Amino acid sequence: MKLNINPRDGALSSPWQQQHDKITITANLTDKIFDCLIIGGGITGLTTALQLQLAGKQTAIAEAHTIGFGTTGGTSAHINTFADTTYSEAESAFGEEGARLFAAAINEGAELIKTNTEKFKINCDYELKAGYLYAENEDEVKQLDDIYNGAVKVNVPVDYATEVPTPVTFQKALVFEGQAQFHPIKYLEGLKEAYLNAGGTIYEHTLIENINTENGTHEAHFGENIFRAKAIVYATHLPPNINVFNFECAPYRSYVLGVKLKSGKYPDALLYDCQEPYHYVRSHEIDGEQLLIIGGLDHKTGHEDPEKAFAGLEKYTRKYYNVSSVKYRWSSQYYVPVDGLPYIGQMPMAADGIYCATGYNGNGMMLGSVAGKILADLISGKGSRYEKLFSPGRVKPVDSFNEFVKENADVAYHFIADRFKIKETDSLKRLSPGTGKLVEVDGKKIAAYRDNDGVIHALNPICTHAACIVGWNSEEKSWDCPCHGARYDIDGNVLTGPATKKLQTITDDES
Ligand SMILES: Cc1cc2nc3c(=O)[nH]c(=O)nc-3n(C[C@H](O)[C@H](O)[C@H](O)COP(=O)(O)OP(=O)(O)OC[C@H]3O[C@@H](n4cnc5c(N)ncnc54)[C@H](O)[C@@H]3O)c2cc1C
Structure with a gap:
């Protein structure tokens, strides 16, 4: 049996990454108009895609890296009937009926994992x-x-x-x-196999940069390539680029x-x-x-x-x-x-038929699974009893969530403070191998990493998402943005959205 190492979005390894019997995916780009393009290959993306494909839709998944690269590959994989937002908190913000529906959604997500495991005979240590x-x-x-x-x-x-x-x-x-509890990557591999058997298509190493809509058809751009679809789902954990969720999650x-x-x-x-x-x-x-x-x-x-x-x-x-x-x-x-419940449904301020699922807190195994069901129902025109409660466009009763409201003030602070007040003035010479730091060279701020061969990897530290300044994560060896959580590797490649563009490389001449 071949042992594969499933990559994930950091330098450290989780036990889920040692994966047996991984299916290799090879799909060619096509001109076809899909019923739905699902962007992101974590638990949300795979569950949504499988539900839609089984309902007779022609779908494709576009994943920037490989299946399970995001948080689903770094989760701790508990399946619970309670959540980080307690049912009392949900009741005080959304009323008794809201709390009841939230509990039903959590339970439905948990049940769906069990049903999928049994139905598709997924050997995922459930x-x-x-x-x-x-x-x-x-x-x-x-x-x-x-x-x-x-x-x-x-x-x-x-x-x-x-x-x-x-x-x-x-x-x-x-x-x-x-x-x-279960093994999240074995579960994803099982969903992937079921999805491919049902006729689905997966494109790995396919980072979707933006979407535009022409005559009701959505066009998702990957470099020079375009995917066309009647519906799109952002199953990217946080939808990419600048959007309302930068201030709500x-x-x-x-x-x-x-x-x-x-x-x-x-x-x-x-x-x-x-x-x-x-x-x-x-x-x-x-x-x-x-x-x-x-x-x-x-x-x-x-x-x-x-x-x-x-x-x-x-x-x-x-x-x-x-x-x-x-x-x-x-x-x-x-x-x-910001208000304690996830956002699942039509993406606000986007063309009709562009959906998203985000804001799961630490409960994405259940919420990512139920999101798959909700989104498949909405896209199939069946409607969902959760549509209003989880609507991404809802007006938020944030008063009871003072803790969350603070998040926005924090982001605003970093927008301003990061750009004008970097005190870091270390010279490149003092940077030891295997470490990264914000340094100042000839009056310019640089995100510099020295690799174990002594080579400096120098980047412009301005996050390509919303222009905050990234900071060094010494454990995962990544540049992390304190504003909206975009993350980059030592060469500036995007590890985690909402950024879709890499950090600019700085050459010797520029520094
Ligand atoms: C340490 C930790 C422990 C946790 N433990 C639990 C737990 O015990 N139980 C629980 O219920 N929840 C838990 N959670 C939460 C849960 O793991 C997440 O909510 C869930 O995995 C999110 O799944 P997802 O599919 O939405 O996102 P992800 O798994 O992050 O998948 C998103 C995918 O989208 C891809 N992508 C992003 N942008 C683009 C783009 N522009 N184009 C193409 N692809 C793109 C990424 O590469 C990624 O693979 C935990 C979270 C953490 C951090």
Whole structure:
């Protein structure tokens, strides 16, 4: 059996990247007008494409890199019936009916993963587990009671638990039965196979730069090439280029370790604390090898030191578990929506028939799956009961989400401050191999990386998306934008949208 390494959007490796039996894709560009072009090959893109193809539509997927390159390749793959936006929060912003529908969507997404796994016989380590959420102090106990009451009100099964399989001392805990976990890339490979068998087409290494619409047909541009389609779905996690989501979704980095324990006693449950930022723990057996998957310590992209976040996560892990070795460490990106719910449906300020799905918070396994169903229903003209609640064009009741509102002020600050106030004046000479830094050379700001052969890779640090200044991510070896989360590799190539153009390379003559 051949072992493939699935690439993802960072230098560090997740355990999901060691992939057996990967199907190689070769599709030629064609003049055909597709019923739908799906841009992005993560869980949202694959689920949407498969649903549409099975409904008899002729579809294609255009993926900038390879299937699973984005956050789906760097997720921690919990399948839950509760979400980061609690049902109480959803109720206070969207009313009781809104909270009920949100719970139904989360549940439908979780169920769709199970159904697909069974229907297409996807061997993706799918396992049902109990999920425990615990409080360690009085404030957290209040939060926990609020989560309990909110869940009960929308009929999500939940109970108080006296025993939790965690070494952490807790005051009160909840148990959600019927949660699950899986291997995200094995699942994507299964969806991909089902999709290709149903007659779908996949174009990898195809970054769509922009779309224009002529007489009701959408034209998606990839270099000199054009894809034509009657409908388009942005399944790119965040829609690319400048759009309303730059002000409605805040990018966050999140950290994960894959750890081997000395004791061999791995928890047979999904565990979450209520700290801010929080921690979660689960275990996963991959090809006969047990791993403790432990993650959290999220922060806004480009705003804190990733090295510190990993150090904090490792310290926490060693405090509670008998660690034999840290086998994997990786980070990835997600988007926090300004009013707490995802945006799924017709893209605002775009031609009719251009759809998007974004703002999943840390719940994209369920929300990306249900988005596939919702979008396929909308495109097929069936309508969806979630259409209004998740409408990307909705007017937001943001008052109860002060925390989120702050995100915009932050972006505005970086638009201005980054451009006029860089204090970094290190010389290139002091840049050690394997590191990157913003430096000033002859009065010009440069994003410089010195590789292990001593060669400098110099880039213009102005993000091509909205002209903020990128910062160095020492762990994933990428240039990350603190405004909207665009990310670039050491040669300036786009790793993560919303940018679609690479950072400008600076040659010796220019610097
Ligand atoms: C560390 C971490 C842990 C998480 N854990 C969980 C969890 O346990 N449970 C859960 O439910 N959720 C979790 N999430 C959230 C979840 O992983 C994401 O919401 C989900 O993977 C998003 O899937 P997606 O398909 O929408 O986007 P992605 O997987 O990011 O896919 C988007 C794809 O679009 C491509 N693309 C982008 N721009 C273009 C373009 N212009 N042209 C062509 N292609 C393009 C990208 O290359 C990428 O492959 C976690 C997130 C993080 C960061």
